[in-house]
Amino acid sequence: MMSGSGVYRGAVRPSRVPFRPAALLSATLLLGAVGLLTACGDEPEGRQPQVGAPPAATPSPPTTSATPSPGPSPTGATGNGAEWPNADTTGVEPGVRLTKRTGQIFVKKSGTVIQNIDLLGDVRIEANNVTVRNVRIRNPSSGGPTYWGILQWEGYKGLVVEHVDIIGSTKEEMTKGIDNLGGMVTVRYSDISGISKKAIDTQHGLIENNYLHDPHHFPQADGEVDMIRVTGGPAKGLKLVVRNNTIINTLGGTAAMGIYSDTNNPCHDILFEHNFLGGGGYTLYAGGQDDPTYNLVIKDNVFSTKVKPGFGPAIFFNGKGRGNVWRNNKWQSGRTVPVP
Template identity: 45%
Template sequence: MPGPGNTGVPAGVTLKRSDSLVITKDGTVIDGLDVYGDITVDADNVTIRNTRVRGQRDYWGILQREGHSGLTVEDVEVFGNGKARTQFGILNQGRMITIRRVDIHTISNGICTEQGVVEDSYLHDPKYYSGDHTDMIMSTSAPAKGTQLIIRHNTVINTLDQTGAIALFQDFGVIRDVTVEGNLLAGGGWALYAGAGTKGTSSNVKVIDNVFSRQVWPKGGYAGPVAYWDHEGSGNVWRGNTWEDGGAVDPGKS
């Protein structure tokens, strides 16, 4: 599974120091930087790779702004300084995003996106600041029309007692078209918030072959492994989800 040895900046890569960046040219490639601040992407099809982002201010490490799409973030480490809050490691306000082999830590929320792919990444050791809800991978609404959210083969560990490791919330709309597959999950109040809510019944949410660990809390999360699962949602699938130390995880017994 993803961990410190196979995520973030690969060993042997030499980084060049940089201040915060605002990217406005489509197709820009950022490679080999040590960024003291943040990266704001105001363009399409940008790639950030082999880069360390040291959050220095309140809001984000990497941001894709609304109206843009195609950001790829790979082999990148994002973290706050533990003093001034970095609220999001990676925040996607735009459309498609691909995040792979990232190492995100010492932040309030790891990744927030409604669509795209998050894979082969290591999210761990968040930092709590007063008033925070703390989630390592979070979605707050449905994906954009014609897209989906895929969260697969990640190690996601929230060492706090709130809120989640992976959290599918109905803050702004009904959750649909999400696949959560092959992840190792631990910690938070619940390790997984599975998409149910007051705005409607979630649909096409597939939670498959994930492993829930007791390494942070005996119940997986402080309160249990999973909450807010819509058993009756059209296309919803719960299959093959187990405890790390053996036995099936039942969303009806959370």
Template identity: 40%
Template sequence: MSDSRHADRRRARRRRPSPDSRATGSRRFPVTGWVTLVAAAAVLGATVTVVIVNRPPAAAPPVANAAPVSAEVTLETSLWKSRKVAKATAQVEHTPLELGTRFKAARDGEVAGMRFYKPAAERGTHRGSLWDSEKKLLAKVTFTGESGSGWQQAMFDKPVPIVAGRVYTVSYHTKNGGYVASPGVFDDPVRSGPLTGQAGVFAPAAKSSFPSRVHSKRVSYWVDVIFRHRERRHFPRPTGRPTGDPTAVPTTGDPSVTPTPEGSATPTGGVTVSPTATGTGSPSPSSPVTSTPESSPTRSHNSDPSESPSASGTPKPSASPTPKASGSGTPRPSLSANPTNQPTKVPSATPKPTQTPTPPPTGGFPGAGDTGVPAGVSLKESKSITITKDGTVIDGLEISGEINVQADDVTIRNTRLAAAPGEWGIIQRSGHSGLTVEDTEIFGNGKQRTQFGIINQGGDLTVRRVDIHTISNGILTEQGLIEDSYIHDPKYYSGDHTDMIMCTSGPPSGATLVIRGNTVINTLEQTGAVALFQDFGVVRNVTVEGNFLAGGGYTVYGGAGAKGTSSNIKVVGNVFSKDVWAKGGYNGPVAYWDKNGAGNEWKNNVWEDGKTVPEGG
């Protein structure tokens, strides 16, 4: 899963016919000749992502005219965007069907999985398949944990290598015969990065079978492929990192003073290992405290960070994934930003003088090659762990489940955590402080939601050289230090709001939150890479410095909100990338930036080409 990465920054969007070029009103697109159509919705657009991997150790952001540095990257591409909805038709034939998309790739690579768009009326089990041009079945998968409607995704047990230029078909089988269709989508080939979608295909079939028939109206049945390939890219070489405010560095959690028991290569006293991973995000029954957070940090927030928290804590989707009825049946891309997601305009403050950064040694941003468990480290298998002894060190484990920290000054290092579906991978409980997580990888299974990689309910937290991916949200903390880490590839599940690093209120008095030298990439069009929200209080004393940032609805949410004016928020010396979206984030690089907040600074933030990212975007 750690190889799951992003797509081409120069993504080629397919040409779309204008809405006026398509007939309106009720349409009939029978795949076999007996179907009745009902207005509904389908998804249009191209999904593209890019992830930086195998790069030199983390250092500083680039400046204009800096010499480039090359890096081998893994790119992941699909034909269509995950959540933007346009008009189409939902249909039920009440007969078994195989529905798919015929495609080819311009590069050698591998198919990791597939997706299909599900109408609200569709029922039953769905099985996905990948076929070559000779009708040979290359891979199959059963979809699990499906939502009521919208995009459904499943990953093959092993990625399947495919050859550039050869034709393949990805398809799914429905016993009920319910699906979403749009005419004219394949009037021209659909292109996204190296992928070309050639045609929608179908077959009446009692069980999974190769679909070869093409409707005369060039219908798309909204079946998508998840394709990966390797490519060498050139990036500006960082030549300096602003020093920022020296008072913004946390005063606790320094690993040099963290108590480390002797002979602590494996968990020792105070650690409870459950006999099995429960998969629920809850500690084992032997845990001396309840697994329920004292104050729930898992509340999904609206894109408006000023919204008060939901009393129930239930995630609220920003846009319904359920297709909406329309009388026109005219497919039309929905590319404009949701008006409710627009930032509140704040009057500009007098610009602060630019401070020349102090140049450190040159280098790159962190990626898969210099985060996570170092090469050569042997790992011992373990299940979920609950830690109750201060100063415990977890070192060299391969854990399936969770790590529940109910002690102070705990260190987790050289550990690979396959987080069970549920709330978190690692949690530091309320009333405890000093957790350090370093040289560790945390990830979900990609099929069932893991809500957070790391949740901090307590005091100081240090995260260093950690690789977090394939989860809904990366790290939630109000204080501490996150540095030299690689946080990327979130997975969307119905109702999610996805943030790679999130703070939902200001740190306690005297504490700070520093986010520096990280690669942070949100490959979705919501919510953010770094998100400072006023869900539970006014945000203050946060430094976001020297990071590589990309993606999300907005790449950075700057801490403004209805609860008060944020203060001492410093966003300095970061590189904003257009690798995921042309504007940095889907809607832009930053929202909710308080220009008038005391001590707030926005300076030396640049795009990859060295051009300035202006204050407030």
């Protein structure tokens, strides 16, 4: 768990993530049945392998806004003039036809595009530059927990997730929506809900224009819930940018956005800007008040005025760290949120 300094002392990533039983169903078998042997093997030069149906005409992202419900509402947020991401502007794009699949899609071919699938299962990626687009992912409601919706395994990079729905079951735990153990990851225009611990777990990448909300309570999760979890700093040469998301944790712990310094790896090179966030205990854990964080920029965010009694919008920010900035963060009412 987290110490008073903001160091998280229990979030050591396992050297190996366990396979779910569904892993026995490889992408070769799953896709071979429909003549799409594209998750592994050779592909003619100049073409990207694809898993799923060819795309329908892709409409432009919608611009309408709605109130996330249940939970804190971004409607009427002042200070930024934003229309915040919501169920209408994220997830699978309107008009896209999805093909049903069951089991695990296990990707070993770099450059694979997984698209237009309604998946009861999960996606495990051991390849570079994979794209998951216009996919709905749900986990089975029996048979044991699911550890992720999408996993980028260690040693791999370049994952892009866009216009994806990840929906955890109320009966069986989905621990994480997107788990990044590798390098660069981009997540945009996606709707993630129903997880038990973390909607997105990564140390680096670009996370923008997403709707992360409504986790499910499971006793085994011990109340350790962050819609976005960051533990330590990014890999060398990378940074984390979290921009223009709606991030709402309707449970009482831990946070909407959790930034935690690891024991030997303080948070650094993180830009958290122009997000609407609410819920959790403290809505934002900001890296550690006494930890040597640096280049941690938190600005132009809007906090819901619905705060858990006895807690507040944010805690554990080191205002003296090199390059650390806390600027123009507002309550939904328009009042300034002071430096925590």
